[in-house]
Amino acid sequence: MVVWTVVATDDSYVWETGGNELQEFSVSKTWNQLRNRASEQHWTQNIWFRGHIPRHAFTTWVAYQDRLPTRAKLVSWGMNISSACCLCSLVDENIDHLFLRCEISGTVWSYVMCRLGYSHRGFHSWNALSEWMRLRDSVVSLPLK
């Protein structure tokens, strides 16, 4: 025979993430528990660092994933526009051309690198840019890069 005893107590709740009981609700711990995590990319630290500017970080993150809506990409999606580079109008505008190979962006890189005190004037690949951004040197601090 089973005897049930009903005890009148107030209901209570417990916040828990990953099997750990929390003293109070934490948005960041909940988000980290819920989201899908991909492996960390070699360029992650170049973008998401203490003191990053959110708009710049987001745009760079999109660029690293080749998801910027360049003109060539917009044309491939069916838009009826010119796919020519918005800076030089000489070749199709894709992310590599726009940031690394365009003569005008190369001029901008050259000015910036000279102003920062570097002797080299630009980059020809995203890997070279990423490696330069990660490299600690005495010329410029990492956040400024």
Ligand SMILES: [Zn+2]
């Ligand atoms: Zn161009």
